[in-house]
Amino acid sequence: xxxxxxxxxxxxxxxxxxxxxxxxxxxxxxxxxxxxxxxxxxxxxxxxxxxxxxxxxxxxxxxxxxxxxxxxxxxxxxxxxxxxxxxxx
Amino acid sequence: xxxxxxxxxxxxxxxxxxxxxxxxxxxxxxxxxxxxxxxxxxxxxxxxxxxxxxxxxxxxxxxxxxxxxxxxxxxxxxxxxxxxxxxxxxxxxxxxxxxxxxxxxxxxxxxxxxxxxxxxxxxxxxxxxxxxxxxxxxxxxxxxxxxxxxxxxxxxxxxxxxxxxxxxxxxxxxxxxxxxxxxxxxxxxxxxxxxxxxxxxxxxxxxxxxxxxxxxxxxxxxxxxxxxxxxxxxxxxxxxxxxxxxxxxxxxx
Numbered sequence: 001x002x003x004x005x006x007x008x009x010x011x012x013x014x015x016x017x018x019x020x021x022x023x024x025x026x027x028x029x030x031x032x033x034x035x036x037x038x039x040x041x042x043x044x045x046x047x048x049x050x051x052x053x054x055x056x057x058x059x060x061x062x063x064x065x066x067x068x069x070x071x072x073x074x075x076x077x078x079x080x081x082x083x084x085x086x087x088x089x
Numbered sequence: 090x091x092x093x094x095x096x097x098x099x100x101x102x103x104x105x106x107x108x109x110x111x112x113x114x115x116x117x118x119x120x121x122x123x124x125x126x127x128x129x130x131x132x133x134x135x136x137x138x139x140x141x142x143x144x145x146x147x148x149x150x151x152x153x154x155x156x157x158x159x160x161x162x163x164x165x166x167x168x169x170x171x172x173x174x175x176x177x178x179x180x181x182x183x184x185x186x187x188x189x190x191x192x193x194x195x196x197x198x199x200x201x202x203x204x205x206x207x208x209x210x211x212x213x214x215x216x217x218x219x220x221x222x223x224x225x226x227x228x229x230x231x232x233x234x235x236x237x238x239x240x241x242x243x244x245x246x247x248x249x250x251x252x253x254x255x256x257x258x259x260x261x262x263x264x265x266x267x268x269x270x271x272x273x274x275x276x277x278x279x280x281x282x283x284x285x286x287x288x289x290x291x292x293x294x295x296x297x298x299x300x301x302x303x304x305x306x307x308x309x310x311x312x313x314x315x316x317x318x319x320x321x322x323x324x325x326x327x328x329x330x331x332x333x334x335x336x337x338x339x340x341x342x
Binding site for chain 2: 050
């Protein structure tokens with residue numbers, strides 16, 4: 001194992017742990033994208049460029065867009081429900 | 090269950106899991122140890138017999154082309170499902186959407202630098218995507234990756250705060266057509282194999298010279314078909330999700 005491979009492995013461990021430890025879903029999504037990028041680097045240094053490309057496009061582009069759209073929708077509905085409750089009181 | 094009971098359960102289960110994991114890890118082969126006969130075979134077949142210099146594309150579109158057909162239709166079916174589920178809700182609100190000004194929407198407040206950035210990104214992403222789709226059999230890449238990169242190009246329009254312009258550039262009917270055309274093309278290429286070579290998805294085109302753009306038989310065609318389908322599928326999914334968010338949400342305010 002080369003130094004580069006070891007370094008990227010550690011980066012993946014750190015990024016993966018960070019996802020779990022970040023409490024806010026919005027920030028979590030961004031950390032997830034960073035984790036995806038770290039994974040892509042991992043695949044690349046382990047000589048799997050095809051997988052690296054798939055990983056980067058799905059987890060750094062494809063997934064965050066959908067999660068962010070869903071998060072926005074949820075936060076809106078929560079805000080509306082709260083304002084409704086305030087209005088009825 | 091109280092916190093104490095849960096901790097006690099974990100105190101029993103944790104070490105057990107650790108022991109099993111360690112036991113399993115102990116039996117693993119050493120790092121970098123490789124004795125995959127299949128890998129060596131593929132390594133020989135793809136460049137020499139099939140003239141494909143990217144082994145992974147060779148696997149996807151030649152050795153296990155039928156699996157790829159299955160994957161194509163998994164993607165196709167799931168995207169159709171998303172479109173079907175989300176369509177109804179949006180159509181209900183079409184009236185309200187039309188009555189409001191279409192020039193504005195919720196992501197309209199992009200800064201100038203973000204707009205410039207996305208203007209630079211769009212041609213870069215599209216040309217990278219086209220490169221990847223055409224060189225599928227030559228360099229890392231191929232239909233799937235290229236498709237998502239291609240789909241990310243128009244998505245940069247959203248980044249610039251022009252979501253409705255994105256809907257004009259890539260209207261839903263066009264995305265649906267591209268998605269279906271890609272899936273149909275892959276199936277038809279397979280049928281070509283059945284007609285001209287006697288086996289479904291078997292190569293029936295000249296193999297050409299290794300490393301040339303038009304080589305590796307039907308792999309470039311397969312790559313284009315998958316690329317089209319994935320582009321359509323991803324853009325359609327994103328549009329459906331964003332529609333829920335960007336347009337339907339207006340009415341709820």
